[in-house]
Amino acid sequence: MDQPRFQTPHPDSPRLDHCPEGLPRAAYVTPEWFDAEMATVFARQWVCVGRTDSFRPGTMRRVTVGAAPVIVCDGDGSIRAWHNSCPHRGSELCVDEEQALGKLIRCPYHAFSFASSDGRLVSTAHAVPTPDFDRSAHGLRPVSCRVWYGFLFLNLAEDPGEIHADVGLRTLDNWPMDSLVTGHRWETEIACNWKAFWENYSECLHCPGIHPELCDMVPVYGRGIMGATEAPDWTPADPVAPNLRPGAQTWTADGTPCGPVFPGLTEAERQAGYSFVTLWPSVYVVAHVDYVRSVRIVPLGPERTRLIAEWHFPAETLVRPGFDAATVAAFATLVMEQDGAASEMNQRGMRSPAFVAARLMPEEYEIHRFHNWVLDQMEGKS
Numbered sequence: 001m002d003q004p005r006f007q008t009p010h011p012d013s014p015r016l017d018h019c020p021e022g023l024p025r026a027a028y029v030t031p032e033w034f035d036a037e038m039a040t041v042f043a044r045q046w047v048c049v050g051r052t053d054s055f056r057p058g059t060m061r062r063v064t065v066g067a068a069p070v071i072v073c074d075g076d077g078s079i080r081a082w083h084n085s086c087p088h089r090g091s092e093l094c095v096d097e098e099q100a101l102g103k104l105i106r107c108p109y110h111a112f113s114f115a116s117s118d119g120r121l122v123s124t125a126h127a128v129p130t131p132d133f134d135r136s137a138h139g140l141r142p143v144s145c146r147v148w149y150g151f152l153f154l155n156l157a158e159d160p161g162e163i164h165a166d167v168g169l170r171t172l173d174n175w176p177m178d179s180l181v182t183g184h185r186w187e188t189e190i191a192c193n194w195k196a197f198w199e200n201y202s203e204c205l206h207c208p209g210i211h212p213e214l215c216d217m218v219p220v221y222g223r224g225i226m227g228a229t230e231a232p233d234w235t236p237a238d239p240v241a242p243n244l245r246p247g248a249q250t251w252t253a254d255g256t257p258c259g260p261v262f263p264g265l266t267e268a269e270r271q272a273g274y275s276f277v278t279l280w281p282s283v284y285v286v287a288h289v290d291y292v293r294s295v296r297i298v299p300l301g302p303e304r305t306r307l308i309a310e311w312h313f314p315a316e317t318l319v320r321p322g323f324d325a326a327t328v329a330a331f332a333t334l335v336m337e338q339d340g341a342a343s344e345m346n347q348r349g350m351r352s353p354a355f356v357a358a359r360l361m362p363e364e365y366e367i368h369r370f371h372n373w374v375l376d377q378m379e380g381k382s
Contacts, residue, residue: 006362010235015362022358023371028193028350034302035067041281041377042066046146046153046163048283048296051182051310055079055152060101060116062094064298065154070143072152075101075116081143081154082119088112088127088138105140114140149177151283151294166278174264175287180312183291183325186333187308190340192347194281194299195374197307200343201284202366210342214335217251218243218273230363244273250288251331257290258328259317265289280373286332290317293332303347309336 009015027033042065049063049072060073062084069084071094082105084092091109104113104122111125119140129135144155148163149172163169190197200206207214207221215222220243228234228241248255250273261270269275275287286293291313298306311329318325349355360368 007232009232009362012236013229013234014365015230015232016360016365016368017362019362020360020368022360022367023195023374024357025350025355027374028196028347029302031302034193034299036378037374038067038299040380041374042299043068043156044160044377045281046155046160046279047281048151048153048279048294050152050296050308051150051294051312052079052147052152053150054182056098058101059098060094060105061098062096063154065143065156066299068143068156070154071105072154073101073105073116075103079145079147079152080116080119081145082140083143085141086110086112087121087140088124093140148279149175149285150180151285153279163279166280167276171275171277172285172287172292174266174269175262175292176264176314177292179314180292181315181318182310183313183318184311184329185309186329186336187306188337188340189300189304189306190344191303192305192340192343193303193350194297194305195370196343196347196350197297197305197339198280198370199367200339200346201278202370203364205361205363206342210338211335213331214338217245217248217255217331219245225363226366240268240271242271242273249273250290251286251293252328253331258323259290259314259320261289262314280370291328293329295336307336307340309333 009017047065055061055072055074057074057077060071063070063072069092070081071084072079072081084094086093086107086109088107088110091107093105093107095108101116103116105116106113110127112121113123114120115122119142121135121138144160146153146163148169153163165171204221204226205224208224211221220228225231228238244255250257252258270289273288277285283294283296291311294310294312296308298308300306311325313325317323
């Protein structure tokens with residue numbers, strides 16, 4: 001097959017005008033690099049831990065933010081989060097995955113007690129401190145909380161700043177995000193570095209060979225690009241065409257909506273068929289005309305990552321006769337299984353001492369941006 005000749009992209013195109021080097025091999029396989037990412041990227045950025053309605057009132061639940069164990073508490077209808085570590089000797093406070101929560105959080109080791117409302121030290125139980133002990137300095141360490149469209153984000157930094165999304169935080173204003181109900185959940189572990197999965201998500205050069213079903217649903221993916229603006233000959237004068245194949249409206253097996261189409265969407269949003277929002281380092285959200293999918297990326301080690309995908313629907317869709325959320329989720333689940341297998345294949349190859357660093361192609365502009373972002377975070381830049 002003849003190779004296409006390089007042509008300078010239009011200035012408004014996202015394509016790269018050069019082929020930069022990627023991150024070094026160590027970034028994907030060494031514990032040292034992974035530990036540095038947990039201490040910087042995941043300790044400074046907002047990390048999604050799920051939907052707010054999954055945290056039940058009157059409970060505290062264990063979650064992990066990077067390398068830090070955290071408890072999320074919903075005691076009076078407002079969510080608070082604390083490091084899951086007693087200021088006394090460091091014992092974990094919440095032992096089970098989820099526990100009942102009252103006015104006090106009591107350490108199971110020495111019975112020190114803390115107010116669940118503000119984390120202040122209330123009692124040292126059997127211990128009798130000397131006068132030099134400052135009770136006010138030994139409360140629970142707080143973790144900052146933010147809610148975005150019904151998703152709970154946590155941040156370990158003392159001055160965390162705002163949440164950032166690639167296309168802006170208001171992108172999904174026309175979807176009824178806060179009222180959606182989680183109808184299906186799919187969770188798996190994949191044998192790859194967390195960045196390898198993000199990189200796979202960030203390009204479509206792999207789509208023709210890995211995703212035949214997805215390329216049928218989204219024909220532009222079959223050209224190895226994520227959107228028309230990535231085509232080498234694209235110009236702003238080109239007409240905007242629907243993303244999905246003729247007759248398809250959404251990501252279901254046959255392209256038919258699983259319930260009523262969201263009434264507040266614009267014609268452009270309906271024609272697009274999907275809207276992606278990326279919030280590094282932990283989650284992306286895909287909004288369709290009839291439901292929304294979220295995918296969380298949880299690093300477990302240098303070569304181990306957990307994926308947690310959830311499908312969110314209007315309550316009235318979930319109670320429709322014959323509705324099956326798992327059937328709706330089957331198409332995207334297949335795509336994610338293919339992505340997971342591709343990411344594992346890539347990871348196995350990167351273990352080779354022959355691999356030094358990637359050489360990115362012009363279509364991999366988003367990976368280049370991701371790499372620069374990771375390095376900036378590790379160097380302490382915003």
